[in-house]
Amino acid sequence: MTDRPPTQTGPEDFAALFAESERGKTRGRQARYAIGDRVKGRLISIGRDVAVIELEAGGEGTLDVVELRDESGQLSAQVGETIEARVVARGEKEGVVTLRRAPARGLEARNSLGQFATTGLPVEGTVTGVNKGGLEVMVAGLRAFCPISQIELRPVADASVYVGQKLLFRITKFDEEDRRGPNVVLSRRALLEEEGRARAAETRATLVPGAVVKGVVTSVKDFGAFVDLGGLDGLLPASEIGFQRGARPADLLAVGQQVTVQILRIEMRDTGKRGDGRTRVDAGERTAAAGRPMEQITLSLKSLERDPWDDAVARLPAGTTVKGKVTRTEPFGAFVEVLAGVEGLLHISELGAGRTLRHARDAAKPGDAVDVTVVSVDRDKRRISLALASDADRIDDEGLAAAKRAGASSGMGTFGDLLRGKLR
Numbered sequence: 282m283t284d285r286p287p288t289q290t291g292p293e294d295f296a297a298l299f300a301e302s303e304r305g306k307t308r309g310r311q312a313r314y315a316i317g318d319r320v321k322g323r324l325i326s327i328g329r330d331v332a333v334i335e336l337e338a339g340g341e342g343t344l345d346v347v348e349l350r351d352e353s354g355q356l357s358a359q360v361g362e363t364i365e366a367r368v369v370a371r372g373e374k375e376g377v378v379t380l381r382r383a384p385a386r387g388l389e390a391r392n393s394l395g396q397f398a399t400t401g402l403p404v405e406g407t408v409t410g411v412n413k414g415g416l417e418v419m420v421a422g423l424r425a426f427c428p429i430s431q432i433e434l435r436p437v438a439d440a441s442v443y444v445g446q447k448l449l450f451r452i453t454k455f456d457e458e459d460r461r462g463p464n465v466v467l468s469r470r471a472l473l474e475e476e477g478r479a480r481a482a483e484t485r486a487t488l489v490p491g492a493v494v495k496g497v498v499t500s501v502k503d504f505g506a507f508v509d510l511g512g513l514d515g516l517l518p519a520s521e522i523g524f525q526r527g528a529r530p531a532d533l534l535a536v537g538q539q540v541t542v543q544i545l546r547i548e549m550r551d552t553g554k555r556g557d558g559r560t561r562v563d564a565g566e567r568t569a570a571a572g573r574p575m576e577q578i579t580l581s582l583k584s585l586e587r588d589p590w591d592d593a594v595a596r597l598p599a600g601t602t603v604k605g606k607v608t609r610t611e612p613f614g615a616f617v618e619v620l621a622g623v624e625g626l627l628h629i630s631e632l633g634a635g636r637t638l639r640h641a642r643d644a645a646k647p648g649d650a651v652d653v654t655v656v657s658v659d660r661d662k663r664r665i666s667l668a669l670a671s672d673a674d675r676i677d678d679e680g681l682a683a684a685k686r687a688g689a690s691s692g693m694g695t696f697g698d699l700l701r702g703k704l705r
Contacts (some may be wrong), residue, residue, distance in 0.1 A: 314340070314378050318368045319475070324360055334364050340376035342366065348382045367402060375559065394421065394465065397457035403472055406450050408443045418445060418450065419466055427466035434473050480512030482666055488513070488578065490544050493585065496539045506534050506543060515578035517542060522582050524589050524622030540562075542580040547624075549576055589622035590663055596620065597655045602670045607649040610641040617653055617667060625665030627653060632669070 322336035334342045344366060351357045366380035398405055406418040406425060415429040427450060429440055455647055472520035496508035505518040519530050605617035614628040632644035652670035
């Protein structure tokens with residue numbers, strides 16, 4: 282008997298065997314699916330009437346090929362692509378389910394409304410009108426109702442914009458025994474929340490501190506703004522909107538505005554309990570069960586802007602006289618904006634004109650225009666000391682331009698020195 286040499290398996294052969302082994306494990310898993318579950322898988326075959334999808338969580342799903350065709354009848358998907366669908370029935374074989382991508386319509390929907398109410402499968406409806414409480418919707422020839430709170434994820438100002446639109450809904454109440462006819466209550470928000478959770482899972486995987494991402498402003502508050510990053514809300518604090526002081530978030534941002542922001546930090550916070558026993562939800566965090574940690578994403582617009590203090594050192598040497606605007610007053614003095622986003626302190630001793638003041642507001646108020654001279658600039662501490670400009674230093678715009686030209690041509694002395702010399 283002749284001995285056979287052992288079989289040699291190369292790296293490529295091993296990779297192929299490993300991949301096939303993994304596919305076998307996936308097929309062998311007995312995943313349990315409920316009617317209405319949203320699933321995802323790889324399209325592995327397309328027959329004349331039925332396509333087969335290998336589900337990511339295990340098992341297989343079958344899908345009518347008609348759901349893979351576009352309006353012209355051409356296939357819109359190919360073997361190997363990822364398909365998302367819902368479970369509408371369990372197959373005779375364990376681990377095999379029947380899938381559907383498109384919502385039910387027409388007679389099929391009407392005959393299955395009770396099942397859809399139980400399973401949560403979406404149905405298509407046409408908005409026909411608006412009443413005091415929400416939308417009137419026709420679903421499979423039946424009149425249904427969608428409360429205004431269930432139209433969108435956020436409050437709706439004008440529900441009439443939906444009239445005439447075909448939308449997907451979930452049936453939250455179906456009473457076929459109602460003496461006035463079937464009572465059907467719908468929710469569009471439930472489907473949007475489900476889609477949001479799916480998008481949030483994908484978005485979360487890409488978010489890390491320091492990342493620069495795009496988002497849409499969803500609401501503006503006194504303390505900042507909320508930005509939708511793709512199923513996840515981030516908080517943009519008022520202090521991180523820009524370098525300009527004293528501006529309200531509502532003056533700088535609007536709902537629906539697209540913004541590019543940087544992620545400062547991602548934190549998990551405990552919701553805690555309030556004194557009345559209800560869950561306390563911090564601003565910017567999504568609602569969660571009491572006591573469970575929730576994710577807060579803090580954003581910044583300011584971190585992507587050029588710091589105006591970089592320009593302040595070059596443009597405001599000691600002795601420079603500028604026109605500024607009082608932004609706020611304190612007992613010890615008034616803060617004056619001398620460049621966009623840059624403030625200096627005008628000490629209270631400069632405001633009294635020889636008399637003693639108890640508070641800077643006794644001599645100045647926010648919005649006042651004032652001519653000031655830079656005494657000193659501390660870049661590290663971000664401080665500028667100011668003094669009231671003397672009468673000789675208070676010049677009009679034409680004189681200021683002339684002084685700047687003289688300084689540029691001479692190349693000698695500080696701008697303030699040249700300016701005083703020209704005035705004299």
